[in-house]
Amino acid sequence: MHYTGTVWRPPFEFRSLLLQVTTGCSHNGCSFCSMYRTTPFHVSPMEEVRADLEEAARRFPETERVFLLSGDAFVLPAEKLLKIAEAARKALPKLKTISCYASVQNVKNKTVRDLKALRAAGISEPNFGIETGLPSLLKDMNKGFTVEEAREQLGKLREAGMDFSVNLILGARGAAPDTNPGADMPEGNASADAWIREKAAADAALMNELLPSLIFVTTLHHAPGSPLHEAVRKGQFRKCEKEDILREEILLLEMLELKNCIFLGIHTSDPVPVAGMLPRDRDAMISKLRDAMPALS
Ligand code: SF4
Known part of the structure; x- marks a missing residue:
């Protein structure tokens, strides 16, 4: 081969x-x-x-x-x-x-x-490595497409009856702006909770529109040699704490409205592995993530 x-x-x-x-x-x-x-x-x-x-x-x-x-x-x-x-x-x-x-x-x-x-x-x-539904973050990540293009192009797959899976990156936005010098301050609300919620809501909204058959979540990893790795090294980007990763994942699970969608949070980068079928296993996955939070804080 x-x-x-x-x-x-x-x-x-x-x-x-x-x-x-x-x-x-x-x-x-x-x-x-x-x-x-x-x-x-x-x-x-x-x-x-x-x-x-x-x-x-x-x-x-x-x-x-x-x-x-x-x-x-x-x-x-x-x-x-x-x-x-x-x-x-x-x-x-x-x-x-x-x-x-x-x-x-x-x-x-x-x-x-x-x-x-x-x-x-x-x-x-x-x-598809969609990574996020937040337009500004998608641009920062230099994914090479916009949220609108994702809607339009993946809509063609749905029309053709072709199933597809989507990757999302937890913590891709980095730590909230009051602790993260590289991040843009969201208008009117800089609290960590609002920062995390905005990302989770945008990701869930896009998934609810795209209707993937499987969502695979990983946690932000910046490989040596990548621009993000350099930004982290220079202190221009601060990563989220593990606790915030779990918060984001819980919010995402709460806001996903998909039927018969496999949810996999089993990447080695994910702080707590969860896997199941949505909506059937949503509560069990959320409980597992909630139960793990005290040990991480
Ligand atoms: S640069 Fe990496 S993450 Fe981006 S599309 Fe290519 S393989 Fe995927």
Whole structure:
């Protein structure tokens, strides 16, 4: 199998066959991320993909799920993704779903008709790093898209009937402005509670509109080599305390109005692991987070 540089995949894809169809990330500019800083973006030639599928057919013939690498493999045009899906289904007869990381920008070059064709070919459940529904924070994070674009582009997926998952970052706003010199002061209210609530409310409101089938929350991590890491090192950005991360997560859970949505807060960066189905397990997850707060304060 061809694998270039460090290979990343969502934790919930741990059973999937990892198939490299791109290398690096076409955006490669988010303020907190250095995952692909030293790996240039590159599209794998089809011969290489076919060779890997032949190997997978020999070694892992029972494969039911494939995860396409790397940082935003959904950037490939629909025609190329359809070609890959066709080759994958031929090589792996038990294959059910082909997933990948995706950016909002990746959907722009696809029509609803394209997305329906991709879904029919088995490509589904792309994972979007939306990170937040707060427009100013999204801009600060240099995600390369706006909240409005997220609404518009992911609305196309919904129209096409394609399920998708979304990542959110707890604590992405950093500590409240009275303790965080790098943060903009929100008009009229600088209290830590209002600061956290504003972020949670914006995230929940966007999720309630987008209707993802899975929400994966991580806690802000600034990788060495990223602009945010530099800002933290220079004292221009202060991270939230763990207690505030839990507060934000509780508020988020309280404000999510989704039906049959998986909520996963199980990343190693999350102070307290919680997982469940919304709305069924909301109260149990909130209780677990509340119970853990005294030990963190
Ligand atoms: S967070 Fe995702 S989209 Fe942003 S630079 Fe990293 S891999 Fe690319």
